[in-house]
Amino acid sequence: MDMNQYLEMFIEESKEHLQAINENLLELEKEPKSLDIVNVVFRSAHTLKGMAATMGFENMAHLTHEMENALDLMRNGKLAVTSNVMDVLFGCVDILEGQLSEIIESGTDSTNDIKPTVDQLKALVSGKPMAPPAAAAAPGTSSAAAEATDSEENIGIEFNEYESTILQQSRERGYNAYKIVVRLSEACLLRAARAYMVFDAYERIGEIIKSEPRVEDLEEEKFDREFMLILLTESDVEAVRNTGLNISEVADVSITQVNISTNEKAVEQAAQQVAAAVAAPIAMVENDHHEATSPATRTAQSQDNKKMQLGKSVRVDIDRLDVLINLFSELVIDRTRLESIASELGNQDLIETVEHMSRISTDLQSIVMTIRMVPVETVFNRFPRMVRDLARDLNKKVEFIIRGQETELDRTVIDEIGDPLVHLLRNSIDHGLELPEVRKQKGKDATGRVELVAFHSGNHVFIEISDDGNGIDREKILKKAIEKGVIDAATGDSLPDAQVYDLLFHSGFSTADKISDVSGRGVGLDVVKTKIETLGGRVLVQSTLGKGTKFSIQLPLTLSIIDAMLVQIADEKYAIPLTSIIETAIIRKSDIKRVHKQAVMDFRGRVVPILYLEDVFNIPRSEALDLEEENVVIVRKGDKMAALVVDSFIGQQQVVLKSLGKYLTGSVFAISGSTILGDGQVALIMDCNALIH
């Protein structure tokens, strides 16, 4: 599976999480006693761990896991927030940032050495005496600094394999390698241009194999006054210095000879690898000059490719999209109004123009809407890999089934839904499914089944994660909850199952017997619940002991334009979302039966309750209506149905979803919002889910 399409998302999210960790650690330093902050940092680290593991960045996942261990002790009050602890944590963040920028550049997190920091974290967790502060600081600052201590001859720059090889080979050929630090004068305005001139001048006398900052950053003037470059040349130090100083506005050029005798073996090895990698040794022998540069240009090319891939899409601020959609909504209202005016006036030219405009705006509308709508596939696709890796780590056999990945959700929801789903899937596989041997003993198939299903229903999108594992052990949860003091023993027994399952979402609650890399600290589910609720959704748990568990996430469709059926009851007009409607029908009054005072009708062999909207909404009526037949709209919620009785159907129409205003939002029964009709009047939009119990 191609992970590339998620890399960008991963990078963006990781950046946010690292930023959050950094900020919160700073807060924590100010208020060392605040457990809330520790919790926030912990959650960020936890999420980061999950994401890194999903993407296959093991070093990152490993480091965050160790970090989490330390943080877990902190929030349980077993580890005090001392300056030493904070140093190590900040060191972790630095390394993570380094790893992330490496992932952005080269797609791997493997080169940074995490061992010293991991050891420090382990020391913290096990409560052993701390490493001396000096040693603690070194790996913390950056991996480059850590390597600098290995060799005195190193000049504090990290060379990758290609670069080391080039350095090595060029030295054998009598080239000199210089580290040149160029400082521009304070008066220099066009720094990027000057940097270019410096590069240009040096490239005439040799080859630049590395620069810091990178060339792209230099071109974008992302540097202060100084930049560094590594030059391979036959010229001597003086000539090199003069070349630099001859360029105007260069204040100073300092030159150090680069000695690369470090770790010959490793370099040689690397050289072999490079030689092997460059299968067709392009111009290796014919041209000395080229030989030295070809690997360098290759890396440059591959970097360019990466850059281009990232450049294909444009990230747009979601607020701007909201403005666009709001403006467009206004246009749709006017369009409807124009259509009715045109048909009233009957002017042929006007009608044609309006029709044309309608067509264009319909196209425009579908584009505007699709900008925001993304199939859940973009989130779901990264799961199979994660599930496989997880199953392998846990020695479990899992058959992973995804259905409904074409279901579309608003972009804002998509962005947020990834983390909770990761948590729930991990939870299902780690806690839900049993080991193959246990399953066999129970007479189940050794391979467990985990299903991830998405579907639309009414105004909502449902995402369900179900497994055929052991189910939730009610007694175990109760015991744990009582142990943790979440509930007291007396109330425990009388709690209904649903409420017992709800305890799983309690902060700091976990039924796993031992902490695993996967889940088991009870952070997951509490984060899941908070996240889903901030999205305006709900999480439900259904479980049968021994048979399996199902988590259902109900999310609102944050669409702002929907297809609706307009109906009239007495003098009032209501809009019913088309997504809720199965069909409309006309039934004879004599076909209406009563079951326990509830009016019902027969709909294709099913007994469907009849709701009189007139009564549900207390709609005033001046004259009583006495008809032989009733108009009904049959709506559904999941697999439940209801027949809504209305006076007449006005027709199907696209309506723009508007809130009822902050004053009323959330307090009105069975009304999800409103819309403005072509005549300027407001019609209410029914929430059929609330009508069906």
Next chain:
Amino acid sequence: MLEHKDTVEEIKVIVFRLNDEEYGVEVSQVRSIEKMQNITRVPRTPEFVKGVINLRGVVTPIVNLKTRFNLGEEQYTDATRIIIVAVEDMEVGLIVDAANDVIDIPVNTIEQPPAVVGGIKATYLRGVAKLNDRLLIMLNLDKVLSPEEIQAMSSMER
């Protein structure tokens, strides 16, 4: 006018009428004053919530102040107005019998309200301003339009 400001702080107030009493809300809280128009009823809300209107593309809830304070039957005349007020970022329209005056009142003329004024509890009032021969009841819109209040009321209705 300006000279007065140097001595006493003044606030600009929109004066409206419910029955025969005069009330005031600060101009800074008023977005616009609209003529009476067709209101779409919102079912199963407290009686004082008359419904919603289309206010230039924004669906705005409408409250009848007389019903809100149990000040008698609503009677719509040509003078009836809807005052659109904003409390924080929430906009609500208030139906009043008439709104036709903007005056400056010195802050120091506003006195603490007695427990009940014209049937309105003191919690909903900011104070009473005495101006020559006029008595102006200043409303505390934050309290009158608090969302907790409507939620409590609508759950009672059900």
